[in-house]
Amino acid sequence: MAEQRDLVAKTRLIQETGWRNALIELFTKWEVLLGIIFVLMVLFFSNLSPYFLDYFNLMNATFQFSEKAIMALPMIFIIMCGDIDISIASIIALCAYAVGTASAAGVGTPGLIAIGLAVGASAGLVNGLLITGFNMPAIAVTLATQSIYRGIAQAALEERAMTKYPAEFGFFGQEFIPGTMIPFELVLYIGLAVIMGFILHKTSYGRRLYAIGSSPEAARFSGIKVKKIRITNYMLMGLFSGIAGVLLTSRILSARSNIATSWDLEVITLVVLGGVSINGGKGTMWGVVIASFLVGYLKFGMGLLKLSGTIMTIVIGTLLIIAVLLPRLLDGYKNTRKMRRQQVEAALQSAKA
Amino acid sequence: MGEIQLKNTRDGNILQRVSKVLLARREASLVILLAVILVPIVFRSPQFLSFTNIDRIINDISILSIVAIGEFFVILSNGIDLSVGSIIAFSGMASGMLNEAYPQVPVFFLLLLGTGLGAVMGAVNGALVAYGKIPPIITTLGTMSIYRGLTFVLSKGTWVTAHEMTPNFIGFPRQSFLGISALIWMALIVIVVTYYFSRFTRSGREIYAIGGNATAAKFVGVNEKRIRFMVFVISGTLFGFAGSLWTARYASAVNEMATGFEMQAVAACVLGGVNFAGGAGAIPGVVLGALFLGVLNNALPVVYLSSFYQTLVQGMIVLLALVINTVVDQRKTRKLLEQRRAR
């Protein structure tokens, strides 16, 4: 009798948890969580400051984070494959130095862009070749090239800044699309995000990234050219760092060797906060785009509240750690739920039998 | 079964014998390499080997050795600590500010404060890695900026200069005892203690076990979480101690102090033959690696390179050491395979 009552209770439990499961499933989805946090943040800041929800301000604020958001795009690919690159801020310094020097020598705007992108892509290629060619850990190699790339700029520039640029060069980092209030940088970012998102989710290249990140060996046994893809990722990373380098130089019209310091941290934070697993194989473009706007506007809002840059550094560091810690806890929660359900179902089955 | 032993070093001519010993002992090859780069430098500028210059170099590398040893334990456990510079800065800033605010506090307590703060910051890193299961790179990338930010918060953006600190504090690193400066004594004590720890205690050996093969280590009862936590506490403690020494030696505490110092610490380890994959390496190698870097930094002006080249040269050396380590390792594996075949 008691057993039967137990059985009924358990059956009801499963029926009831059906819709609850669906809801929990949805709300423990990382992108959804990020979206909710984003909305809460907007509500929070617009309550505290009347300047937050101002169209011009919102557009203007994107200048401060578009470059980092652009660099987060290829970083998704890199982290997706279980790799890492902490030399990207130094690649910017190297590009800025190259662009500044070329400009001082009289190279025109198209030439400057070409030089910036080429230098960035080559620096990334070198990373990729070193890591895959010698089979060395990515963290060690990019730690070394971090010093080398910035070291080149430092050795060449010393304390000087390169500040002579053609008049039209400032367009990319400072201006709006003619006739609108939309910054060129933002449009470029969204365009690149769409392209990279398409590659990640709709092409064979993207599928292979997930495969490599999930199981490099199984990927190789399926005929995927793992090395080639990893090298391509690093080259893309360099190329996009080059784009960011050109934009940054154009925005501040100055190239110093200490430019963009600690951007590595912020870019990696965006990607990890966006839900890309640091162990590879998991994540979406949507998540990272939301995370980029979230962090960008978080910093903007904090600026409106007159919080210093130092506090922001602390917040970013903390965000990075929480972004890794939280999914672990969520996964643990989901797994215990799943286990409990399996146990109940098994008990039900054996009871029926 | 017997013939598989490695070929005896007594075979072959002298040259082969020497090269065998060198290949076997990382420390020996580093000493030779050091001698090789010293020859042209000394030829160019004989005063490089003067007593004052050597004294300066050794003083310079004292702090680096302490820091590199801290990093060594983390890398040995197959981790990495990028928050080096920030822990140094926070500890250094705290000691400097305490000294400025309460000049009567003895130097010993200033060092203790820095060391203790370092231990706490290391413990936070360790807890996140060991119990939060966050990869060391991410943890320390995050805390690197958190601790640096906290340094600014602590100092409110100002810095502590030489004349705001007591002569006692900023003078003590140079105080000489038995003809050797206090700073060098500190480094020597750290080297001896950590060497003893890494060689003659169970915990020390268990770091090797975790770094070399974490699964196997668990099987023989090594508490992985405890060890992972411990290495970060050790490294934090040493970084904090180095922070206090740093403020005293350079007679100033600025917010940017020791930025990028993680690179030098890692460089000393990699040069000293510490395996990035964990589980291999020893304190003498790390100290020699630090010595090598110290000589190199001091030698830059001799070869007409400004100090702005320091970062570049260090990066190149680390990369070179990495490549050499990797290539030598691959060679060894190949050799072993050949031997196995030859049986």
Add this chain to the structure above:
Amino acid sequence: MAETLLTIRELTKFFPGIKALDNVHLTVRTGEVHALIGENGAGKSTLVKILTGVYFPTGGTITMEGRELNFKNAIDAQQAGIVAIHQEASMFLELSVTENIYMGHHLRHPKTKRLDWKGMRERTGELLKQLELAIDPDTLVKNLSVAQRHMVEIAKALSLNAKVVIMDEPTSALTTREVEDLYRIVRQLRKEGKAIIFISHKFEEIFEICDYYTVLRDGQYIGEGKVADTSTDEIINMMIGRNIDHMFPKKDPNIGDEILAVENLSQLGAFQNVSFSLHKGEILGFFGLVGAGRTEVMRTIFGIDKRNGGSITIDGKPYAPKGPHDAMAQGIGFVPEDRQRQGVILSMSIGKNITMPQLSSLCHFGITNAKRELEVTKTYGEKMEIRAAGWHVDADTLSGGNQQKVVLAKWIGTNPRILILDEPTKGIDVATKAAVHEFVSQMAGEGIAVILISSELPEILGMSDRVVVMHEGDVTAVFDRKEMNQEQIMRAALGETKEALHG
């Protein structure tokens, strides 16, 4: 009869949804070598993990010398005197032999607590001497051969004063001579009154060295007895629970032209001068003990590892793959041995797994086409009769057998001309096993050239048209179906050449 040392009664272990062990008994006496026998998945490794404190039993008792044991962790088991000799994976390669033996229980000076290196080195020397091994205690383990590493593990068990030593497939990576050495040591341990639980798939080993046996099947206790009173057939029947003759759906082969020819292929440290040919519609068995180099040969043909010498031709044309993609371009498919790490991508859906190797051809300008992918998945998934809630389900939710079907579906989807199967039935249930055999026959019937690596002799005998036998990286014999017999193949696998066998 020697006294009973270790008794296991009614041991059960449940994992969510699976009964890994169900009412298992085991009795081990001092001074005996006890064979624990069963197919892959029979529950041997679960039993070992419970005995060594890695898993906790769901029910049942373990008694040793009259005391009931309850292990909280691996250390409890060690202290109770139960030590497992693990495979290579459990060593510290960068550390010395001495330290590998003493890690976890380093000797210390009683007063200073300082580690007693001198003492440990001396004791290690004694242990190694006791085992008659010429190994320097200071050598780093990375410089030792696989066999030597094994011996070091045994020395470690001795240093722990083990009463029960568990050896899990200890001879799998050893050469014949090294196996003899191991036997010598096992006998020595037996003389000293240790009990040895010896897990092996190889009957000649069981009959050579073991005194008693216990058979498990599907997590259940089947029977036990004296090795001297039994026969191979009896044990096989206990293992599989039915007569093996009916298991193989072998069809009359229709063998066509030569498609693959391998000539003197060599790879440093793995295999040398391997030559064989493969024809359309043929099932070419590859037999050898683990470590014979079969998998390595196939990896080289599939372009994963590089070769040091020799040549491969496909359709008479030279073939030198730079990577698996080159192999696939020639129509080679490879079902690897390590299903979970190399075969499927566990966190990806069944569909994505199946379409992975042919993804490029399903894409237009690199853009994926969900509809075509679903069609392909359905075609091959249904052909392989994969049982799952849907094609979108992740592979890690599937049973081992269904995962293997996913891997097979993935490769037939590429329309291979040559299909290499490396231990395709390892660790899967009997029903799937039969399905795989059926599938292999069918593939050969369609003219595909099949290479079948297996460590199960009945499978090789039942399925192959010819069999290549390897031993320590050499091809020792090639048999036609007519001349195949269990004994000769096993002898060749143990190193006797075909000439010697017939001479």
